[in-house]
Amino acid sequence: MDGEISTDEVASLMGTDDPPRIVDIRSPGAFARGHIPGSENVPFGRLPEMVESLADADHIVTVCPHGKASVQAARLITSFEGTADARVESMAGGLEAWEGPLEADDGTTAEAADGETADSPPDAPF
Numbered sequence: 001m002d003g004e005i006s007t008d009e010v011a012s013l014m015g016t017d018d019p020p021r022i023v024d025i026r027s028p029g030a031f032a033r034g035h036i037p038g039s040e041n042v043p044f045g046r047l048p049e050m051v052e053s054l055a056d057a058d059h060i061v062t063v064c065p066h067g068k069a070s071v072q073a074a075r076l077i078t079s080f081e082g083t084a085d086a087r088v089e090s091m092a093g094g095l096e097a098w099e100g101p102l103e104a105d106d107g108t109t110a111e112a113a114d115g116e117t118a119d120s121p122p123d124a125p126f
Contacts, residue, residue, distance in 0.1 A: 001074040004092040010061055011100050014038065020059035020087075025073045034102035036063060036095075044069060047076055055082030060089070067094035 013019055014036075022039035024031050031041040042050050044064075054060055060077055062070035070090040078088045091098075 001071070001078045002087050002089050004067070004071070005061055005089040006092055007097045007099060010036075010091055010098075013059075018058070020061045020089075021054065021057045022061050022063055022091075023054065023073070023077070024063045025070060026064060030065075032105040034095075034104050036098065037101060037103040039063060044073055047073055051077055051080045052082060054080070054086070057083065057086050059087045061091050062089070063091045063098075064094045066096050067092050070094060 010020070010022070014022075019038065022036050023042050024035050024039045025042060025044040025047065026035075027043055028041055031039075035041070042053075054077060060074075060083065062073040062077065064070040064073070067090060074088045074090040077083050077086075095102075
């Protein structure tokens, strides 16, 4: 794991020609209610079986509600041989700290707000 990345840095990188792969480790239901646009849902419990899908990534940012479980997810991704050359970071503060838009699976968008992730599963999914 290469450490943590701020929400501002993530937002800035999303507008580049080579944005990071944003991996949201929350449950599918929480993800469907609102996630960072362009992120992909890989629930923490399924990460070991799905980590191979990240093998082609150069930069991976893990995301969770508060920025704690995503540290564990980043460590797990880093331990996978196929991501050895990737830059893997956890988004500091998680979605609670994210100030950009959130996109729901129904196509709507909304600005993140305090309590936006209050119904998300707890940080430690194990």
